[in-house]
Amino acid sequence: MSRLLTAIIFLLGISSVYAAKVDTVEVYSASMKKKVKTVVVSPEKGTPKATLYLLHGYSGNYGNWVNKTPQIKNWVDQxxxxxxxxxxxxxxxxxxxxxxxxxxxxxxxxxxVSYIEQQYGAPADRTKRGITGLSMGGHGALYLAIRHQDVFANAGSTSGGVDIRPFPNNWSIKKRIGEYHDNQTAWNEHTVIELIHQIRPGNLKLFIDCGTEDFFFGVNNALHEKLTYMNVAHDYLTMPGKHDWNYWSKSIDFQMAFFNQCFQEKPAAK
Structure with missing residues (x-):
């Protein structure tokens, strides 16, 4: 993690040159037939070089990240x-x-993805797209990245619910995919840890972190061990912390540093 730490120290040690712009837009979803509010943090000047999709957790909303962790604007600035x-x-x-x-x-x-790239001029290049999130959003980020490897090349999770099966009565899950004991196939198909065999070799760069006092710590360790066993390259970080914004306000800097490194890497020569 030394490269990530170096990147964080560098960022925090210099002042911002430009003020990032924060827009709240309504993006129409044809599939849901409604508008979905979305916060977009963009550099004040220049064309964006990449895009990071940042997902909120259960019971949260589009404004959580920018309100709770305002330092993400510094990453956009720099x-x-x-x-x-x-x-x-x-x-x-x-x-x-x-x-x-x-x-x-x-x-x-x-x-x-289509809206952002049309409206903000972000590159239509999977290597310049990343996705991560916290808790339900950490699960969502890995779930979407694995199922859409043609769209995303970089994915992460902080305190993610990466295996939902140990929690059969929590967070409205059974309302969506049924009771666990009657619908085990559906639960397996909707939980990240059972999808990693779908990751094509070398196709996703992954960064996973979790606090050691988090109720999701056990399932994150299990995911790390399974990824290691299946020889899927990934970065894994654990730090003291619970399932709360005290932890996420720290872990997000490691997440941002990881994605910044991914976005700056040049394609391998053919």
Missing amino acids: NEYLIVCPDGGYDSWYWDIEGTGDRYETFVSKEL
Whole structure:
């Protein structure tokens, strides 16, 4: 993690040259037939060099990240990439679920990406797209990245609910995919830890972190061990912390540093 730490120290040690712009826009979702509020943090000058989609957690909303961790504007200032924070609903888990009207997988991975690149001039290049988030959003980011590797090349999670099965009665999950004991196949298909076999070799750069006092710490360790066993390259960081904004206000700097490094890497010579 030394390169990440160096990047963070460098950023925090210099002042911003430009003030990042923060827009709240309403993006129409044809799949859900409604407008979805989205915060877009963009550099004041120049064309964005990349885009990071940043997802909120259960019961959160589109404004959480920019209000709780204002330092993300510094990353935009210094590194000239967009940060996009869509509203993912109170408890959508960023799934497309028949019968609920929710199509947040489709919205984020297709409709929102198209809107951002048309309206903000962000590069239409999977290597310049990243996605991460916290808790439900950490699960959502990895879930979407794995299922849409043609869209995203870089993905992360902080305090992510990366295996939902140990929590069969929590966070409205059973309302969406049924009771666990009657619908184990659906639960397996909607949990990140059971999808990693779909990652094509070398196709996703991954960064996962979790606080050691977090109730999701065990499932994040299990994901790390399974990724290691399956020889899927990834970075994994643990730090003291609970499932709260005290932790996320620190972990987001490591996440931002990771994605900035990904965006700056040049394609390998063919």
